[in-house]
Amino acid sequence: MSFEIQELPDVLRIFVLLSLGEGRILQKPRLKRRIDKYCAGHVCVEMSDLDRTLNEMRTEGLVVDQDDKVKLTEKALQLGKEWRNLLLKREPIMELVAGLTDGSITGLVVILSAFLAGLPINMATFAAVVSLSAVAVTNFSSFLLGGKTEDLADLITLKTLIDYSLSDIPDKTERDKSLRLVRHLFTMLRGEIGRSNIQSAIVCGTATFLAGIIPIAAYLVLPSPLDISLSLGIVAVTVGFFLVRYRSKRSKVHWRITLAETAVIVAIAVVVSLLIGSGL
Secondary structure (H helix, E strand, C coil), X not given: CCCCCCCHHHHHHHHHHHHCXXXXXXXHHHHHHXXXXXXXXXXXXXXHHHHHHHHHHHHCCCEEEECCEEEECHHHHHHHHHHHHHHHXXXXXXXXXXXXXXXXXXXXXXXXXXXXXXXXXXXXXXXXXXXXXHHHHXXXXXXXXXHHHHHHHHHHHHHXXXXXXXXXXXXXXXXXXXXXXXXXXXXXXXXXXXXXXXXXXXXXXXXXXXXXXXXXXXXXXXXXXXXXXXXXXXXXXXXXXXXXHHHHHHHCCCHHHXXXXXXXXXXXXXXXXXXXXXXX
């Protein structure tokens, strides 16, 4: 089974994987209309092109065709998910990692600063709200603007590579058809990436605020000495379990290495923040 995009069926395979994702079952004419819809209403392919692609995918064990209805196999569903993640950046790894890390560090700095300085509740609350809001808004804007710019740059690079590969098709009609399909595909993906970046920004901003406000709220509400111990415990659980476990699972790195890296980053950030705060 080849995953190189070198001819028209390779391009159509991507359309089929995206159209039949999440276990969707479609009749061939409806699948054809769905692909035409990706092409902004223009007829980009003939039914014979789609039949040729489906026959190849059936041979590779990617589709099941019964009673003129087509659905993806388990292997194809996973493959479609990977294509969707590649094209649309749907795996929220960086968003959650950045949100949990920044929120936990901000919450830890606010808690330790309030505890060491003996700030009253009203001043500690004000410092917590201002600090967390600033960090959450910064993360939100970073993923909304910077993430969109980076994703679009990656998308342009990917399209250029695919166009270069398809330009070797000897048949001019098939080559033009393939390049036109790819152009429509990436035009559609531009809009999808915009929506995906908004979701990423919301995930990161929300994770940042929640990771910081929960331990801070525990510190402000609970009596001493339960306040400092429980709030620090919440930060430790967030960093040590949720953040480390999620990051190690997604990055395929052993959790001990991820834990050590995270602990060093958090420790350096907290120490530097406290030193800067004490010097002001």
